[in-house]
Amino acid sequence: MASFEINGGKRLQGELVPQGAKNEALQVLCAVLMTPEKVTISNLPDIIDVNKLINLLQAMGVKIEKVERGTFIFQAKDIDLDYLQTEDFKNRASSLRGSIMIVGPLLARYGKGFMPKPGGDKIGRRRLDTHFEGFAKLGAKFNFDQQAYFYSVTAEKLKGTYIHLDEASVTGTANVLMAAVLAEGKTTIYNAACEPYLQQLCKMLNKMGAKISGISSNMLTIEGVSELGGCFHRVLPDMIEIGSFIGLAAMTQSEITIKDVSYENLGIIPQTFQRLGIDMELRGDDLFIPSQESYQVDTFIDGSILTIADAPWPGFTPDLLSIVLVTATQAMGSVLIHQKMFESRLFFVDKLIDMGAQIILCDPHRATVIGLDRKHSLKGIQMTSPDIRAGVSLLIAALSAEGKSVIHNIEQIDRGYQDIDLRLNNLGADIRRM
Template structure:
């Protein structure tokens, strides 16, 4: 298990290019199973979760060719469906949550699929009901082996249907879309997730020959087709990494330019950080954050305490609430952070409190942050990264703190951030990777 040793108090300066979007890549990689033809993908983030999924596809019989850094070719002309019965498959698929999205393409193309209970962050309940509800509406039959924690799905006669989702699950929507594109007839998906990642998936599938209408809305119409062809696709820059860099610049008092940020796809992310007092300028497609000694949290119009809460798109993404929380600790003012979707994602705040932050954890979903306006700097401590986003939040805190911090279990950070220590050190950070 690796650790980061961070010497706090160093300001960053320069330009940084965000990696390709992790959450988009996990969907797009699974979609290559829908065709026998070659799919070329650019801006593939070379992070732990994505590389694990690529390894799984390779083990399933997909031909994987790395053309250059962040560019791969995938040809799924010889998928070994029997591999789904093996212990190797069970082990590989269970090690990451993104593997759940191979189900839809396998059902659509081969009429059956198996999946162990997938892994991922321990941030509370993350149910799979939405996925299987959609599959069953399309005519699939589900069996769950409680002892083996294995899902088996038979979908030999998929037919289009009207599907009204009980939650706008991003991965659930992606899985159902990938199943419906090859089902017979017309499928309607209402209350579909409409994140930029879902829009990217739909646009790519349409280039492959699918017929998806309503892209960008929560009401999708899909006319099934017989087969799909190959294509070329480029991932969006990762909005979570962009938000992390905005918060990091503010916390460390750094001057930073985030290059090629696709600002048009960031929704209310920049505005939410502005409400925390962070100044930024949009320069073409770049985000420039000047060095700020102080930043002040806004209040609501009536003078009441600002609340930052997560919501389905186009609301504020839950993956950035941890970043907003840590950023607020050194602002001037008070904010209520309301994490609605996951009940265990705020439990990392005890580490921030140990560092000197003024935070009241109201319950598993809400935390009140009293900004210290840099009057009482955070202090370096030893801590452990519990999940991807909390891990980077702790890294940001450590970079702004006085003294030295050590964060263990940084494999969690590696799951979502590409060579983060190297990239930040190039800007002036002092982060040393220690291999235990």
């Protein structure tokens, strides 16, 4: 198990280029299974979760050519369907949550898809009903082997229909959408997720020959086609990493320029950090975060405490609530963090409390942060990263703290952030990988 040793209290300065978006990468990588022709994808982040999915695709029979770091050519001409019944497949697929999105493409192209219980962050219940209920409405038969914890869906021919998703699940929408693209007739998906990364998947599929309309709305209409071709696709910059860098700059009183952020795809992320009192300036498509001695939390119009809650897009992404929470610990003022989607994601606050933060964990979904306004610096401690986003939040806290901190289980951070220690060290941080 690797660890980070961090000597905190240093101000950073310089430029950061955000990596390609992890959540988009996992979707578009699964989409290469939908055509026998070559698909080129660039700006893929070199992180554990993405590399695991690329290795899984290769084990399934996808021919993969690495052009350069972040750019690959994929050709799913000959998929080994028998491999999907092997222990190696079960072990690989179960270690990665995003692997669930291979089921839709396999079902659409081959009439059958298989999946063990997928892994991922331990942040609460993450049910798969939305995926399989959508497949069933398209005409698939669902089977769940409870003893082996193995899912399977089969269909002689998928047929378009009206589908009202029970929740605006991003991976659920992506999975059902990919299955519907090759179904016979028209499919309407209502209550669809509409995140920029889901929009990117739709645009990529349309370049491959799909007929998807309603992109960026919560109602997608898909006219089924018989086959798809190849294409070139570039992954957007990672909005979660951009938000993490905003919080990092504020906490460490650093002057940072985040390059090429694709600002129009950030939604209310900049506005949410501005409500914490963080200054920022858009320069072209770069986001400049100046060094601030202090930042004051906004209140609602009636003077009541600010509440920041997650919501489906275009609401605030749940992946950044951990970052907002840690950033608020050194603000002036108080804020209520309401994590609606996952009931275990706030449990990492005990480490922040040990560092000296004033946080009241009200229940599994809500925490009140009382900002210290830098009057009391956080202090370095030893801690363990429970998941990707909490891990980076703890890293930000450690970089702002007095003294030395050690974060164990940094494989969790490496799952979602590319070369994070090297990139921050180039700006003046003191992070040692052990």
